[in-house]
Amino acid sequence: MRTLFVILTFTRQDLIERYSGSILGGLWSLLMPLVNILIYTIVFSKIMGARLNLPGLEESPYSYSLYLVSAMLAWNCFAATVTRTTNLYHEKAGIITKVSVGLRALPMYILFSESIIYAISMAIFLVFMIAIGHPPGWAILTLPALFLLQQMVAYSLGLLCATFAVFIRDTRELISILFHVWFWFTPIIYVVEILPEGWGQLLAYNPALYFVDAYRQILLANEVPSLQFFAIATVVAFALGKLALFVNRRLQSDIRDFI
Amino acid sequence: MINVTHLSKHFKLYKKPSDRLKELLFRKPYHSSHRVLNDINFTVADGEALAILGRNGAGKSTLLKILTGVLLPDSGEVHLSGKLTGLLELGTGFDPNLTGMQNIRTNGLLVGMTPEEIEAKRETIIEFSELGHYIDEPIRTYSSGMVMRLAFSIAIHADPDIFLIDEALSVGDGHFQQKCMRKIRQFRANGGSIVFVSHDLNAVKMLCDRAIVLDKGNVIANDEPEAAVNIYNQLLGGDEEEGPTQPSLPQNGYGSFDVAFEEVTVSGQDSDHHVVSSGEMINLHMDISAREQVESLTVGMMIRDRFGQDLFGTNSYHLGHEVSVNKGETKRYTFVIPMHLAPGKYTVTVALHEGMDHTRHCYHWWDNAATFEVAGIRGALFGGVCNLSPTLEEASAESARPARSA
Numbered sequence: 001m002r003t004l005f006v007i008l009t010f011t012r013q014d015l016i017e018r019y020s021g022s023i024l025g026g027l028w029s030l031l032m033p034l035v036n037i038l039i040y041t042i043v044f045s046k047i048m049g050a051r052l053n054l055p056g057l058e059e060s061p062y063s064y065s066l067y068l069v070s071a072m073l074a075w076n077c078f079a080a081t082v083t084r085t086t087n088l089y090h091e092k093a094g095i096i097t098k099v100s101v102g103l104r105a106l107p108m109y110i111l112f113s114e115s116i117i118y119a120i121s122m123a124i125f126l127v128f129m130i131a132i133g134h135p136p137g138w139a140i141l142t143l144p145a146l147f148l149l150q151q152m153v154a155y156s157l158g159l160l161c162a163t164f165a166v167f168i169r170d171t172r173e174l175i176s177i178l179f180h181v182w183f184w185f186t187p188i189i190y191v192v193e194i195l196p197e198g199w200g201q202l203l204a205y206n207p208a209l210y211f212v213d214a215y216r217q218i219l220l221a222n223e224v225p226s227l228q229f230f231a232i233a234t235v236v237a238f239a240l241g242k243l244a245l246f247v248n249r250r251l252q253s254d255i256r257d258f259i
Numbered sequence: 260m261i262n263v264t265h266l267s268k269h270f271k272l273y274k275k276p277s278d279r280l281k282e283l284l285f286r287k288p289y290h291s292s293h294r295v296l297n298d299i300n301f302t303v304a305d306g307e308a309l310a311i312l313g314r315n316g317a318g319k320s321t322l323l324k325i326l327t328g329v330l331l332p333d334s335g336e337v338h339l340s341g342k343l344t345g346l347l348e349l350g351t352g353f354d355p356n357l358t359g360m361q362n363i364r365t366n367g368l369l370v371g372m373t374p375e376e377i378e379a380k381r382e383t384i385i386e387f388s389e390l391g392h393y394i395d396e397p398i399r400t401y402s403s404g405m406v407m408r409l410a411f412s413i414a415i416h417a418d419p420d421i422f423l424i425d426e427a428l429s430v431g432d433g434h435f436q437q438k439c440m441r442k443i444r445q446f447r448a449n450g451g452s453i454v455f456v457s458h459d460l461n462a463v464k465m466l467c468d469r470a471i472v473l474d475k476g477n478v479i480a481n482d483e484p485e486a487a488v489n490i491y492n493q494l495l496g497g498d499e500e501e502g503p504t505q506p507s508l509p510q511n512g513y514g515s516f517d518v519a520f521e522e523v524t525v526s527g528q529d530s531d532h533h534v535v536s537s538g539e540m541i542n543l544h545m546d547i548s549a550r551e552q553v554e555s556l557t558v559g560m561m562i563r564d565r566f567g568q569d570l571f572g573t574n575s576y577h578l579g580h581e582v583s584v585n586k587g588e589t590k591r592y593t594f595v596i597p598m599h600l601a602p603g604k605y606t607v608t609v610a611l612h613e614g615m616d617h618t619r620h621c622y623h624w625w626d627n628a629a630t631f632e633v634a635g636i637r638g639a640l641f642g643g644v645c646n647l648s649p650t651l652e653e654a655s656a657e658s659a660r661p662a663r664s665a
Contacts, residue, residue: 006368013365017357098351099369100328100343167276251279253331258276 003105010109015116033073033121040072041065041128052191062132069125070219071188071212074147077118078154078208079179084110085158086165086175093259103252104159104245111155118147129219137222146214146225152237156244163248166255186212207236261326261421261452266299266335268321295321297476299335305420308453310463310484312491313473319456322473323347323425326454341420344371348425350410355399359390359409362398366410370417380416387438388412408435415442421452440466460488460534461602464635485635489530512625517551518584518611523628525607527598533630535598537646538637543594543629545609549584553622556582557615558592561608562600570600570644572608576615599646604632 016026024031045061052063060066085107095101122143129135165171186208192200203209210233214225248255271290273279278289295318303309313319324330326337327345352369353362363384367377385394388409390401398406422443443466447453457463463470463484470487472480472494480490512520524544527535535541543560559574575582575592584590607629611622636646 002368002371002373005374009365009368013354017354017361095352095369097324097329098348099345101369164280167280169276251283253333254271254279256330257270258279 003102006101007105007109007112010106011112011116014109014113029117030120033117034124036072036076037069037121037124037128040069044068060132060134062134066129066134066220067191067216068189070215071186073118073121073125074150074211074215075183075186075188075208076121077114078150078211079183080117081110081114081151081154082158082161083175083179084114085155086161086172088158088162089166089255089259090172096256096259103255104248107155107159107162110158111151114154115147115151136219139218139222139224142224143215143218145230146211146218146233149230149233149237150211152241156237156240159244159248160240163244163251163255166251166258182206182208188212260305260338260340261301261303261454262336262338263299263301263326264336264338266296266322266325266332266337267294268296268318268325268330268332269294295476296325296332299473299476299478301471301478301481303421303452303454305452306447306450307469308447308455308467310467310470310487311454311456311473312460312463312470312487314494317473318476319473320347320425323423323454323456326423339421342371342418343421343423344414344417344419345423346370346414346425347423349407349414353398353406353410356397358396359385359388359394359398359401362409363413366413367417370414371419372417376418380418384409384412384416387416387442389435404432411435411439415439415446419451421454422446423454425456426458460491460632460634464488464536465602485530485536488534488634489532492530492532492534511628512623514611514621514623516623518547518549518553518556518622520609520611520623520625520628521546521548521589523607523609523625525629525631534632534634536635536637537598537600537602537633539598541596541598541631543596543607545592545594546589547584547592547611548589549586552584552586553613554583555613556584556622557610557612558582559610559612559617560594561610563606563608564644565604565606567606570605574610574615598633599648600633601641601644601646602633602635604630606630 015029019025019028022028041062045065052067088107088110089096089103092106096103096106126136161171161175165175185203185206187203192203195203210229214229217223217225270293271279272293273290281287282289299322301309311319311322321330323345324347325332326339327343327347329345329347350362350366352365354365357365360381363381364374364377367380367384368374372380388394388405388411390405390409393401393405394409398409401409443453453466455463455467467484470480470482470484470491471478472487472491474494479494480487482490522544523546525533525535526542526544527533528540528542530536530539545558545560547558557574557576558580559572559576561572562570564570573594582592606627608624608626609628610617610624612624613620613622617624641647
């Protein structure tokens with residue numbers, strides 16, 4: 001119970017109190033996603049005039065913006081959760097070595113904090129979608145499930161990396177580079193069709209592709225992702241979660257000794 | 260209530276942290292082992308205060324960290340009944356950019372309070388810390404004393420069943436320290452248990468019911484504070500960290516050295532050591548040797564406090580004791596002194612001279628020939644520099660008044 005309070009406080013600190021003393025305060029947490037969305041939409045629709053032939057959006061000047069933002073918000077949240085969790089034990093060593101806090105509970109605050117930022121961004125994005133006359137359909141009700149699975153994977157990956165980072169310092173640098181590569185290896189700002197022959201098949205090995213596609217299915221085409229996708233994603237998320245918890249529990253005594 | 264049984268912990272020393280992973284993968288040891296705690300057993304009852312004594316590296320902090328849950332033991336068990344607050348550090352999680360007010364929340368949670376408790380006690384905490392309006396300033400603007408005061412105020416209001424304190428009591432000025440001590444006594448009176456790690460032997464004797472002495476990971480004593488402190492001191496003595504005597508060479512001090520001190524020691528009659536309790540009898544032994552025959556010799560001593568201020572001195576002349584030594588003779592003189600000084604560290608200066616003071620002829624004057632420490636008070640507590648052993652009498656005001664006017 002106390003752990004929950006501690007996590008909620010850290011979340012709050014992460015979102016609001018880190019801007020303490022500034023004039024806008026917690027509003028800064030809102031401002032960043034807002035600016036992001038504005039840039040993606042205005043720059044690409046108005047200034048660069050990027051167009052995509054998306055089903056149902058052939059005529060819209062905002063087609064590329066929708067394509068980009070629907071995947072970008074989810075990716076940002078995912079990447080931030082994993083990379084920040086990887087650094088967590090190092091960052092909070094002062095607390096972990098002095099007060100009894102759970103090693104597996106602590107990363108929750110990053111999960112919460114990043115999820116809240118995603119929710120805020122998503123709310124802004126939905127307003128935008130309605131404003132341009134392309135409101136989301138009923139399929140959006142499955143979005144929370146998709147997001148939950150994504151964040152389960154993010155937590156598990158983050159926890160695994162955080163565990164390794166205690167023993168191998170290079171993990172942290174490695175992860176930030178890996179995520180950079182992974183970002184470009186995932187069709188977030190480009191469409192698969194522009195890739196040269198053969199790359200498309202390679203992309204099929206990238207699990208992030210399926211998540212990105214699922215987000216676009218829900219938000220752009222108002223389609224519910226296939227049951228097969230949800231089934232596999234659930235199995236993967238749980239298996240990864242179990243593995244991460246197992247490894248962390250196995251090494252928890254050593255983690256505490258080392259940090 | 261704390262119950263620790265067969266607790267052991269060793270640290271594995273790796274050349275680099277990644278060797279730990281190699282070890283898991285190849286199932287082959289890559290470390291050397293260092294035992295920190297070896298089969299520790301003890302119990303702390305409700306309302307009891309236990310001190311943990313030991314030299315640096317004896318395993319005190321590791322033990323405290325295991326009790327807190329920050330480190331995990333290799334084997335053995337820790338049973339805790341009730342809520343525990345560990346003060347391994349004051350102000351854990353303090354963010355210098357946040358105000359004192361905001362930090363109360365985070366730190367309060369970390370020391371085990373619920374949000375409701377924090378809200379309920381916020382005013383009391385601020386009042387106790389005596390920070391006044393500074394509470395709304397970022398704590399990076401605080402002096403270190405103010406930060407500590409705030410941290411301690413939060414901790415002490417956490418209201419746990421068990422308190423673990425690591426050297427945290429030396430907070431702030433004397434006034435604030437006393438407030439903290441009062442609060443801790445009150446906490447104990449309400450049935451709280453305390454485990455207390457400190458090098459302040461006086462605090463240990465004043466605060467604790469029992470003390471354990473750790474040495475190289477073993478409990479070598481589990482006894483009353485006074486007895487445990489003595490054992491701890493013998494341990495220290497073995498290391499010459501604070502030895503009772505300086506090497507007894509005649510070069511120490513000045514004089515003609517016709518008669519000179521060989522060795523000067525102070526020891527409590529009960530403690531048998533240079534750390535004594537206030538109220539104990541102490542022996543000041545002086546071994547002297549004579550190069551020449553001296554007919555009328557005076558043996559003197561002076562006790563000084565840590566500021567070098569003379570507190571008490573006397574000599575054989577004042578005591579009406581005739582002293583004479585023959586050539587080549589060695590003798591031992593012992594001043595037996597009821598030690599009524601207040602807790603603190605003291606030095607002893609000794610002298611051999613002719614007549615009532617050393618101005619006529621000085622054989623040997625030796626400053627700081629020995630040191631001793633008074634820790635803890637036997638019998639009634641007192642304040643100030645020494646115990647004047649008063650009695651208190653009571654009479655009605657009517658019978659007292661005529662006596663004054665007469």
